[in-house]
Amino acid sequence: MKPTRLTRPRPDPMAVYAALLQALAARAAEFDVIHSHIDWIHIPLISRLGVPFVTTMHGRLDLPYIQEVISRVPRTPFISISDDQRRPVPDLNWVGTIHHGMPPDTLRPRSEPEQYLAFLGRIAPEKGPELAIRVATATNLPLRIAAKIPRAESRFFKERVQPFVDGERIQFIGEVDEKAKEELLGKAMALLFPIDWPEPFGLVMIEAMAWNAGDCFAPRLRTRDH
Numbered sequence: 001m002k003p004t005r006l007t008r009p010r011p012d013p014m015a016v017y018a019a020l021l022q023a024l025a026a027r028a029a030e031f032d033v034i035h036s037h038i039d040w041i042h043i044p045l046i047s048r049l050g051v052p053f054v055t056t057m058h059g060r061l062d063l064p065y066i067q068e069v070i071s072r073v074p075r076t077p078f079i080s081i082s083d084d085q086r087r088p089v090p091d092l093n094w095v096g097t098i099h100h101g102m103p104p105d106t107l108r109p110r111s112e113p114e115q116y117l118a119f120l121g122r123i124a125p126e127k128g129p130e131l132a133i134r135v136a137t138a139t140n141l142p143l144r145i146a147a148k149i150p151r152a153e154s155r156f157f158k159e160r161v162q163p164f165v166d167g168e169r170i171q172f173i174g175e176v177d178e179k180a181k182e183e184l185l186g187k188a189m190a191l192l193f194p195i196d197w198p199e200p201f202g203l204v205m206i207e208a209m210a211w212n213a214g215d216c217f218a219p220r221l222r223t224r225d226h
Contacts, residue, residue: 006175010151021045043073054079054095060198062088085200100203102210116142118188120181120204123149123157128194133164135192142168143192146184148175185211 004016021042028034028046034053036042046053056079070092077095080086086094117139119132129145136143145165149157165172176184185191191208 017041025049040069040073043076047073047076053077056081056098057085058200060200061085061092062198081201084198088198100201100206102207113189114187116144116188117190117192118184118208119143119145119147119192120176120184120208121147121193122153123147123161124153125156125160126195126197128192128196129161131194131196132192133161133170135194136170141189142171144171144173144184144188146173146176146181181207182211 004011004013017038020038024034024042025045028049028051031051034046034049034051036046036053036055037058039055039057039059043055054077058081066089070089073093075093077093080094080097081100083097086092086097117132117136119129121127123129127147129147132145133143145161162172164170173180173184185208188208191204193202193205193208
């Protein structure tokens with residue numbers, strides 16, 4: 001199976017969600033609790049199925065429209081991935097915080113880093129790939145960018161990131177699996193994480209520290225309880 005963003009031709013994500021929710025509705029009675037990770041779209045349906053459910057939020061919650069959504073789902077239970085994620089919406093019906101975690105046997109720290117910097121995540125303005133490139137250029141160190149390109153950010157990548165990729169000093173690796181991620185972070189001198197948004201958790205930072213990616217440059221990190 002492939003993520004929808006890697007499928008060619010790319011399907012309409014709303015069609016995928018519709019099929020997913022239809023399948024869930026047909027089998028809802030088989031479950032004691034339904035735990036959703038798809039933000040808001042499922043709530044009108046699942047709240048009418050008569051099965052207990054909870055939703056873990058993974059994105060930013062400081063956008064203007066969020067308050068309007070919250071006013072319409074006052075009793076819907078939510079789980080945060082950090083306590084700081086709750087700050088913009090303290091009145092949401094939070095029932096718990098569950099931090100991201102990783103199986104400890106997947107982590108193999110390395111003690112001899114190579115002479116390059118790493119950027120890991122997704123290509124988007126708020127993730128700071130442009131700043132990462134500027135930092136690497138200023139320090140005269142190679143940068144390896146391992147990131148997925150969301151459909152909505154294709155133009156941003158082509159105009160603001162791709163022109164600087166030369167295959168040598170600035171390398172774009174693309175999306176990586178767990179083994180390649182371990183290699184990338186484990187051998188890097190440092191992770192560049194120059195975000196410009198209220199990061200809900202910062203899993204990449206946790207992975208980098210676990211895999212011994214030297215230091216971590218993250219001047220705009222705002223979450224504090226992890």
